[in-house]
Amino acid sequence: MLTAMGTARRIDALGRVVVPVEMRRMLGIDEGDLLDIHVEDARIVMARIEHRCVFCNSNDELRAYRDRLVCRNCVDALTAPA
Numbered sequence: 001m002l003t004a005m006g007t008a009r010r011i012d013a014l015g016r017v018v019v020p021v022e023m024r025r026m027l028g029i030d031e032g033d034l035l036d037i038h039v040e041d042a043r044i045v046m047a048r049i050e051h052r053c054v055f056c057n058s059n060d061e062l063r064a065y066r067d068r069l070v071c072r073n074c075v076d077a078l079t080a081p082a
């Protein structure tokens with residue numbers, strides 16, 4: 001469970017704000033990741049949109065299964081005869 005942490009950042013003229021590196025590291029947010037941004041109780045909430053395999057973290061040839069993404073290698077491994 002993550003504990004609450006906060007910091008102050010100034011928003012620029014274009015509406016941009018930098019997400020602190022320590023928060024990105026803690027949450028595994030990498031350059032190029034998509035973030036969902038929405039308003040919740042008058043607060044701006046950002047959350048990483050998962051576009052990675054639930055098993056190996058790859059983002060290669062993903063397929064959806066029950067609202068989760070699985071890469072081709074893991075699908076092949078799961079469906080290979082024992």
Ligand SMILES: [Zn+2]
Binds near residue numbers: 055
């Ligand atoms: Zn995988």
